[in-house]
Amino acid sequence: MSNFINKLINTKIDRRKFLKGSAAVAAAVAGLPLVAYDNTLKETTLDKKDVAHINTDTGKWVAAACWHNCGGKCLVKALVVEGVVVRQKTDDLREDTDDNPQQRACLRGRAEQFEAQGADRLKYPMKRKHWKPGGGDKSLRGKDEWERISWNEALKYIADEITRVKNKYGVESIFSTSTEPGPLLNKLGSYVSHWGTSSYGAWYAIPHILGVGDGILVRDAVNDRFDLQKSELIVGFGLNPAWSAMGNATHFYLEMKKRGCKFVIIDPVYTDTAATLEAEWIPIRPGTDMTMQLALAYIMLKEDDPVTNPLIDWDFLNRYTYGFDAEHMPPNAEVNENFKDYLLGTYDNVPKTPEWAEKICGVPADTIRKLARRIGKNTKVTLLTTWAPARTHDSDSMPQLFITLGAMGGHMGKSGHATGTSCWNNAANFGKALVIAGSDGMVSKAKTYPPLYLNDTEGWKAISEGSYNPSSVFPSINAKPADWKKVVSKVDLKKKVERKPINIQMIWHSGSALLQTREGMKQGIQVHRKVEFVLSQSSFLTTNSKYADIVLPITTWWEREGNFPSSGCNRDIMLVYSNVIKPIYEAKDDEWVNIQLGKLLDVPEKDMYPISQKQRFFNKLASSTVINKEGTSYEPLVEITAKDIEEWGCEGKPQSGRVPLNKFLADGIYQVERHDGDNYGNIAYEKFIKDPVKNPLNSTTGLIEIYSQTKADILYSQGYNEVSPLPKYVPPRDGYESTYSDFHDKTKGKYPYQLINPHYIRRSHSIYDNVPWLREALKQPAYISKGDADKNGIKNGDTVLITSAYGKTLRHAYVTERVAPGVIGLPHGAWADVDESNGIDKGGADNYLCGNISTGGGVSGWNTQNVNLEKWTGSPIPDDVDVPQRIIF
Numbered sequence: 023m024s025n026f027i028n029k030l031i032n033t034k035i036d037r038r039k040f041l042k043g044s045a046a047v048a049a050a051v052a053g054l055p056l057v058a059y060d061n062t063l064k065e066t067t068l069d070k071k072d073v074a075h076i077n078t079d080t081g082k083w084v085a086a087a088c089w090h091n092c093g094g095k096c097l098v099k100a101l102v103v104e105g106v107v108v109r110q111k112t113d114d115l116r117e118d119t120d121d122n123p124q125q126r127a128c129l130r131g132r133a134e135q136f137e138a139q140g141a142d143r144l145k146y147p148m149k150r151k152h153w154k155p156g157g158g159d160k161s162l163r164g165k166d167e168w169e170r171i172s173w174n175e176a177l178k179y180i181a182d183e184i185t186r187v188k189n190k191y192g193v194e195s196i197f198s199t200s201t202e203p204g205p206l207l208n209k210l211g212s213y214v215s216h217w218g219t220s221s222y223g224a225w226y227a228i229p230h231i232l233g234v235g236d237g238i239l240v241r242d243a244v245n246d247r248f249d250l251q252k253s254e255l256i257v258g259f260g261l262n263p264a265w266s267a268m269g270n271a272t273h274f275y276l277e278m279k280k281r282g283c284k285f286v287i288i289d290p291v292y293t294d295t296a297a298t299l300e301a302e303w304i305p306i307r308p309g310t311d312m313t314m315q316l317a318l319a320y321i322m323l324k325e326d327d328p329v330t331n332p333l334i335d336w337d338f339l340n341r342y343t344y345g346f347d348a349e350h351m352p353p354n355a356e357v358n359e360n361f362k363d364y365l366l367g368t369y370d371n372v373p374k375t376p377e378w379a380e381k382i383c384g385v386p387a388d389t390i391r392k393l394a395r396r397i398g399k400n401t402k403v404t405l406l407t408t409w410a411p412a413r414t415h416d417s418d419s420m421p422q423l424f425i426t427l428g429a430m431g432g433h434m435g436k437s438g439h440a441t442g443t444s445c446w447n448n449a450a451n452f453g454k455a456l457v458i459a460g461s462d463g464m465v466s467k468a469k470t471y472p473p474l475y476l477n478d479t480e481g482w483k484a485i486s487e488g489s490y491n492p493s494s495v496f497p498s499i500n501a502k503p504a505d506w507k508k509v510v511s512k513v514d515l516k517k518k519v520e521r522k523p524i525n526i527q528m529i530w531h532s533g534s535a536l537l538q539t540r541e542g543m544k545q546g547i548q549v550h551r552k553v554e555f556v557l558s559q560s561s562f563l564t565t566n567s568k569y570a571d572i573v574l575p576i577t578t579w580w581e582r583e584g585n586f587p588s589s590g591c592n593r594d595i596m597l598v599y600s601n602v603i604k605p606i607y608e609a610k611d612d613e614w615v616n617i618q619l620g621k622l623l624d625v626p627e628k629d630m631y632p633i634s635q636k637q638r639f640f641n642k643l644a645s646s647t648v649i650n651k652e653g654t655s656y657e658p659l660v661e662i663t664a665k666d667i668e669e670w671g672c673e674g675k676p677q678s679g680r681v682p683l684n685k686f687l688a689d690g691i692y693q694v695e696r697h698d699g700d701n702y703g704n705i706a707y708e709k710f711i712k713d714p715v716k717n718p719l720n721s722t723t724g725l726i727e728i729y730s731q732t733k734a735d736i737l738y739s740q741g742y743n744e745v746s747p748l749p750k751y752v753p754p755r756d757g758y759e760s761t762y763s764d765f766h767d768k769t770k771g772k773y774p775y776q777l778i779n780p781h782y783i784r785r786s787h788s789i790y791d792n793v794p795w796l797r798e799a800l801k802q803p804a805y806i807s808k809g810d811a812d813k814n815g816i817k818n819g820d821t822v823l824i825t826s827a828y829g830k831t832l833r834h835a836y837v838t839e840r841v842a843p844g845v846i847g848l849p850h851g852a853w854a855d856v857d858e859s860n861g862i863d864k865g866g867a868d869n870y871l872c873g874n875i876s877t878g879g880g881v882s883g884w885n886t887q888n889v890n891l892e893k894w895t896g897s898p899i900p901d902d903v904d905v906p907q908r909i910i911f
């Protein structure tokens with residue numbers, strides 16, 4: 023191993039020289055310097071002497087995974103010389119064309135070598151110095167020193183603690199925050215897992231109830247990228263792939279713009295995507311999108327004249343929807359209310375006028391009026407939204423309202439017209455996957471016990487208080503949208519779920535970053551100091567691991583058997599990666615840990631993993647499929663010979679396929695050639711629009727439910743609060759209205775600002791906030807409007823204190839005109855760094871400011887928080903890059 027470390031030392035490339043290339047990539051996408059402030063990267067050349075000792079003639083380029091969960095999914099290649107990665111490149115396999123772009127990696131993907139071979143990799147199993155079975159001094163979690171222990175010691179301690187906790191408190195006292203321990207835990211008896219909507223917000227399950235697509239499990243709910251080029255106007259709520267999912271999404275939008283499509287972006291921030299597309303920017307207050315959408319609908323209704331000013335597609339509403347007006351109520355309606363009368367204020371005396379909306383969302387009434395007139399039936403309009411506007415408490419009806427707005431204009435089922443979500447791994451490119459990863463073929467016959475589920479919005483609070491919401495509807499409804507009716511049929515929707523007691527005494531972290539990326543981090547840390555045992559498996563001292571008793575060093579994807587990075591990504595491509603380097607130091611993978619613990623806990627390996635990793639990878643390759651030329655069915659992707667099978671030492675049969683096995687593995691990608699008018703296009707809901715009787719939607723009524731009794735019943739049964747069958751606006755807890763102590767008197771409250779948490783180009787969620795190269799290229803500021811900065815005496819670069827009802831964090835201010843007044847942008851996912859002397863986070867962690875608040879369908883609300891802003895009078899915080907890395911040994 024020391025040989026390996028020496029090689030790393032000798033082959034490392036100076037950080038500033040890496041940054042030159044990385045910053046150029048970011049700037050090319052960004053167009054304007056919102057990405058960070060005051061970066062002074064001066065060195066511009068890589069000296070030959072720096073790399074002269076690297077003998078690349080002996081190296082091999084290997085297709086390597088980018089394991090960032092950003093949705094981009096790009097090709098990453100690593101040059102391995104004598105077992106060490108010395109260089110990276112990206113897609114150079116094909117000509118880069120507008121229709122078939124290369125799948126080029128962003129700065130994060132190109133920094134992967136500094137992650138996998140980083141100085142802060144965890145090297146050995148370790149335990150907290152004052153840990154003892156049962157916890158020892160639990161208050162020292164997060165502050166204690168670490169001691170190196172052997173794998174044998176670590177495994178014995180863990181097996182003993184599992185047995186002790188299980189015998190004393192029962193199997194349901196073990197909380198596993200990720201799926202990795204599942205194969206072992208589900209053989210030991212039931213345990214506790216979690217579910218949540220932290221990415222999708224209200225788009226998690228509600229769309230399936232209404233009969234429409236969510237944008238991830240149902241990927242063909244918006245038209246194909248070539249058809250979107252035929253739209254005249256794309257209106258986007260959010261849409262910032264230039265930061266969130268780099269890949270090719272921004273390029274696809276640019277192709278639409280090149281063909282004459284106009285963009286309107288509605289967002290609290292003038293984003294880099296909006297700038298790149300030269301979009302009209304309509305600034306809006308966070309969490310208030312529904313008020314603007316209601317006002318758009320109101321104007322369409324009031325100004326529509328089927329002859330002189332046809333804005334509404336009445337035929338569409340009549341044939342394909344239920345609930346728009348009193349004449350079109352669904353047969354199962356239990357409340358005598360319809361959408362049209364709600365808009366007009368018949369029930370609450372509040373017509374949803376642009377003036378009403380302006381007071382809440384901040385968008386001038388005239389701007390709303392003008393936009394409403396542009397999205398009528400006779401214009402080819404695509405309405406897109408990211409999940410973010412619905413990642414707000416009480417936003418359960420937002421997807422329903424968005425679809426209603428699209429239905430009013432008839433913007434579904436036709437070329438150039440679409441309505442739905444655009445984000446993550448199919449942003450701007452919709453339709454069924456054209457290449458599909460196969461199945462690993464693993465089926466265990468051993469008895470398994472399913473877990474109980476905690477909702478993320480109440481997770482830490484539930485553990486702290488000892489009771490939880492045992493809803494069985496939402497955790498499973500999203501697994502298979504087509505089966506949701508079966509799930510729901512087993513539940514009494516007229517009865518509220520009753521809370522049940524829970525007594526968690528062991529927390530087991532592995533592949534997820536739950537403490538870092540879910541609401542209520544401060545309470546989560548307290549919970550970690552309360553339970554009897556915390557185990558964490560990770561590659562770095564993440565927030566999860568920092569508060570653990572025993573930490574196990576885990577391999578990165580580069581050190582494992584190859585695999586497919588994701589079975590669902592950009593629909594045109596399938597990526598595959600191979601093993602890049604050997605496990606470094608004493609790192610092992612999660613599967614190995616389960617197998618070793620299984621030996622100590624009497625769970626045979628064959629019950630957990632009846633097939634070897636290599637055979638599973640082979641099975642996936644062999645059963646991968648690609649769309650046929652006609653676009654009518656799928657055929658085998660990979661050609662496998664008898665010689666391949668012999669070399670792999672796996673079971674299988676030779677087969678013909680589109681690409682030879684070794685070429686696929688060497689390339690690391692298969693990309694389907696696309697062009698406008700090919701056989702792979704997609705017009706969402708086309709069959710339904712042609713014949714809604716023969717092709718009903720998956721809603722209870724088979725039509726789009728503008729009134730949905732099922733939605734109201736399911737949300738009622740969830741037990742948090744009741745929600746109307748109509749898409750009514752409910753002011754979110756921690757929304758704009760709650761920045762006031764008295765909204766009507768316009769008296770501001772204790773937390774007068776709204777905090778948003780944009781996805782950031784420095785990392786993907788919290789992965790990997792620890793790379794120094796990325797930290798230097800991109801700071802983690804708090805974006806503050808010029809007016810708010812002046813009001814608080816804050817200048818660019820000052821340290822500011824952001825305070826919510828739940829926590830406090832320090833950041834440097836980035837003062838800009840590109841953020842709406844009253845809004846503070848704190849990029850999502852920074853690793854918490856809590857000062858134990860005062861409880862203030864110095865890392866800029868967004869979830870340290872969030873509390874555990876549960877509403878409706880358990881929708882995560884971390885996108886909108888009420889906070890206070892002030893200039894920090896203590897010592898300024900250092901730049902992130904100057905904060906020492908978490909190097910333990």
Ligand code: SF4
Pocket residue numbers: 088089090092093094095096097126127128129130131132267268269786
């Ligand atoms: S982080 Fe995302 S955009 Fe960047 S290389 Fe990886 S998959 Fe591509």
